[in-house]
Amino acid sequence: MDKQELKQNILNVLDESRTGTLATVKGNKPHSRYMTFFHEELTMYSPTSSETHKAEEIEENPNVHILLGYDGDGYGDSYIEAEGTAVIRDDQEIKNKIWNEHMENWFDGKDDPKYVVLEIKPSTIRLMNKKGTDDVQELKL
Template structure:
């Protein structure tokens, strides 16, 4: 698959799946949890969280993360992504406002809540899995 075609297939999976797992590292061991994700045209991912969470502390200590997203639970043949990258904690209001949605009111007092932060994840490698007999295919960023 050509680079642009692969990038479009990756983007399509991200558009159609906003829940995945985010793994961080704590004491040299993986720590994984489900998160919601948004992405931009560069395939940079964004996920909201509280600044007083383990994941924020873990990313401060080690920015490398791993994400699984796209699997639908149907079994073999479900296309999904394995994403390796680095995360950065963002507290600037522009990003917080851009990814805010009303469902987040369950956890935050609003987009200006000082506890509300955004993890911005810069993929280094994205592997498209189970898409065809040609997969896995790797997109290096």
């Protein structure tokens, strides 16, 4: 699989999957939780509150790991593993872009001062469990 085909397969997983795990580092140990993700190309975004542990953890150590995809059957479901760094974004443009009505369960609208967005820039993305291939496909960015 060439680099362009690999990138397209990764983008397909990102297009089809909104919920995955985000692992941060807390006291030199991983701390994982389920999150929702949106993307522009290979940059991923996840809404969160500025008052969460993950926000504190990212400020202390921006290294993160994401698992996304995997429909649950376990028989050839493609998924990705992404390693990268996260920053907390508070600019209204990105907050407006990813806002949806489901977030009203946690925030008082897209202008809620606690509502921030994690921007994750991957350094490596691995395409896992791709049907028709036994190899892990790795894209370095």
